[in-house]
Amino acid sequence: xxxSQEQEDDxxxxxxxxxxxxxxxxxxxSRVEKIRSIMMNADMDAVEAENQVELEEKTRLxxxxxxxxxxxxxxxxxxxxxxxxxxxxxxxNQVLGQYIENLMSxxxxxxxxxxxxxRKIIASCYIK
Numbered sequence: 001x002x003x004s005q006e007q008e009d010d011x012x013x014x015x016x017x018x019x020x021x022x023x024x025x026x027x028x029x030s031r032v033e034k035i036r037s038i039m040m041n042a043d044m045d046a047v048e049a050e051n052q053v054e055l056e057e058k059t060r061l062x063x064x065x066x067x068x069x070x071x072x073x074x075x076x077x078x079x080x081x082x083x084x085x086x087x088x089x090x091x092x093n094q095v096l097g098q099y100i101e102n103l104m105s106x107x108x109x110x111x112x113x114x115x116x117x118x119r120k121i122i123a124s125c126y127i128k
Contacts, residue, residue: 104110
């Protein structure tokens with residue numbers, strides 16, 4: 001029983017009835033200050049945790065924006081390269097088209113003929 005009495009003495013502040021009201025008020029004030037301190041620390045921890053979450057979200061968003069900027073830069077470079085290739089191919093097509101026209105005009109097979117010469121050719125085919 002004495003062991004349990006000692007535990008009770010350690011966990012509670014014993015105030016005798018003979019103490020004056022000033023001492024009781026000091027004890028109550030110190031308890032109120034401890035509670036306020038605990039509450040302020042809890043509030044500060046909550047604010048710090050909230051700030052940490054906001055900071056992580058901002059960091060995530062910044063990284064996402066940077067990644068999207070790099071993707072946009074890559075796509076813009078690809079579009080420029082495709083435009084350049086397209087212009088080069090158009091130029092090559094024009095050169096090839098002109099070359100083909102020159103070959104066709106130089107060849108007798110592709111010469112345009114009037115209807116009289118066509119008749120002669122057709123007629124000569126049937127005569128033989």
